[in-house]
Amino acid sequence: MRARVGAGRAPVPGPRRRPRARGADRGQRDDEPNVSFESYRFLIPRLWPDVVEILLVAFVIYRFLLFLVGTRAIQIVVGVMILSVAYFAALFAKFQMISFLLGVVFTYGAFAAVVVFQPELRNALARLGQSRFMRRFSQSDRQSVAEEIAEAVDRLSRAATGAILAVEGDIGLEEFISSGVPMEAKVSADLLTTIFTPYSPLHDGAVLIRGDRIIGAGCVLPLTQFKVTDKSLGTRHRAALGLSEETDATVLVVSEETSTISVASHGLLHRPLTPQQVRDLLSGAISHLEGGERLIA
Incomplete structure (x- = not known):
């Protein structure tokens, strides 16, 4: 018997390939879409x-x-x-x-x-605590402040005493306090009437009110920069219009000449007003007044 040719040869060494695990390869291919999806998840809008x-x-x-x-x-x-x-x-x-x-x-x-x-x-x-959201929880305090202010302007109107009161809104009035006398007093009709008594030291300026507190008296307010068409309006009305143009404050004016009560808001002047209208406006019973006059050219 003849031996097969090459049967006794030693195998030629060479690189041997390792068998791939089918499960691992398949799992890797299955995980690739998930990894890509997770990487771009932040692009999905919420x-x-x-x-x-x-x-x-x-x-x-x-x-x-x-x-x-x-x-x-x-x-x-x-x-x-x-x-x-x-x-x-x-x-x-x-x-x-x-x-x-x-x-x-x-x-x-x-x-x-x-x-x-x-x-x-x-x-x-x-x-x-004085924001509109929190004021809902202190409606009784707002009502009492409106009563005091309405009573004060009624007394001043019947006595023909000039006055100007600025009730602060959402925009602060801090820069005007330094022009007068800073105060920290509870709003009352008696105190407001006393402040505007003729020849008193603080009667010639404005009273600033924040919430239920008087924060300033004798304060100087900015006059309107526009030309006022009504020549009968005095300095108090011009100052009320000027402040209402720059802030969202509600400015009350009692005329010394005509004894009428006016309210300046957002550059408009509402007149004449009754004490009941002032009370309703400040207490929130009415949100705004109708028929305001724009008295600037």
Whole structure:
């Protein structure tokens, strides 16, 4: 018998392929779509959570800016924005010293802001209880304040005593307090009548009211910058129109010449009014008055 050719040869060494596990390969192919889907899950829009978050953030920013209007804090915020622009400009231009100094300012500026904005922060917490949302829980207090103010303007009208009262809305009146005498007194008809008594030290200015407190007396209000067509209107009416153009305050005026009661709101003058109408307006029984006059050219 002849031996087979090559039967005794040693096998030639070479790379040996390892068998692939079918289950593992199949599992890897099955997992690939899931991994891709998870990676792009963030692109799927969440409708109502995103809308709610955007509305909440926009409302908070709006209320914050609305609170800053009329205070010295708005000037400080503008200064901080200017410093922020300067800081990013220094980074872009690679001004190392300027960027380092501004970085130090921003690092410790948060602690300084608490000290600088202490009156505004305290005032913001106090005004939180006077917001429209919280006023619903203190309707009785609002009614009593409306009664006192209506009684005061009725007395002043019958005595032909000139007066001007500004009831603060959502926009603060802090910047006008410094022009007069700051006060912290509960609103009462007797006190308001006494303040506007002729020849008293505070009778010639405006009384500022926030909630159920008198926060200022003898204050100077800005006059309207527009030409008033009615020449019979005096300085009090012009000041009432000027403040109502800049803020959302409700400004009450008692004319010294005609004894009529007027209300200035959003640049409109409503006259003549009765004490009952004043009471209904301030208590919220009526939201606004009809037939206001725009007395500016």
